[in-house]
Amino acid sequence: MTRSRDPASALPPARDTAPPEAGAAAPRGLAADALAGLSGSPKRLSSKYFYDDRGSRLFERIMRLPSYYPTRVEAAMLRRHARDLLDALDTGGSPIEMLELGSGDGRKTLALCRAWLKAGAELVYRPMDISAQALDQLSARMARQLPALAVHPLCGDYFQTWPIPSARRRQVALFLGSNLGNFTDEEARRFLRRVRAHLRRGDSLLLGLDLRKDPHTVLAAYDDPEGVTAAFNLNLLRRLNRELGMDFDLDRFRHYASYCPLQGVARSFLVSQARQTVRSALLRREFHFGAGEFIYTEQSQKYERAGVEAMAADTGFELRAWFEDPALPYALVACRATG
């Protein structure tokens, strides 16, 4: 990791405001999760908090890094298999509501939407994300590059929100970018069951999943020499400083990434470089760190086909099609909600 240059320096300065006063309102989820996560052992923070405005912009830079293969591979596969996917979902010509969970800036989905419109599908695109900034970017891009597409963004948490389905449209839920891999196996199953509970029989789910491959390739994707992933990970502490009135010194924590080929899991951590105490004005708490103690911030599961098939069957889905990139193993998986 290059630590001499701040990879976020190309971004506008972070708007770190004065720490909120104790008792001021903060997002309830973040406050409760940070309190529990930083009080436990090992310390943990959920990867869903990466995506404030600055985090979303840093993630866009990660997606353009040469070492971050998932975006590149998935984008090419979506272009290549767009028609095959539409056929596999077998919507019987019904109008489609494409609901993308955690859409980000929707760059990859644009090609899919374009191909489906070209194929004559009557399509409404409903990107859902907790980042308003990502949705604004997405809407501007779609309006510019695919004005024929009806786009209805929904800013919210996919654990709490789901649009009321239209009686005349088939819902196709998209969960791309191997985001499922950020969940543990148990969480992933719970998430898929939740998605299944919202879908009606005959609706579909389209997953983009990273597969097991050379451990060096995987590790490089989470530990780029440019240090953008490190800045993205550390931005989580910047967010806690801003939103929970904490006093993390970012120079006293360091990004660490690992990949375990036995489990097929990449993990990211923030490691305390010294013994230190961090305070939160809003939580009215102190958190102690030993030298070398870490906060576990993200996991990224790499999958095998048999495991995905079992998980789909176990959560109320039937696997309809599996497209795989053989050069850099990655899968697009079309599933149908079963009875």
Ligand SMILES: C[S@@+](CC[C@H](N)C(=O)[O-])C[C@H]1O[C@@H](n2cnc3c(N)ncnc32)[C@H](O)[C@@H]1O
């Ligand atoms: C890793 S990015 C992937 C974006 C896009 N799916 C892709 O493949 O490029 C994850 C996105 O999910 C969003 N996200 C994370 N947790 C979420 C949640 N609970 N509800 C809605 N969106 C969420 C983030 O804001 C971010 O834009």
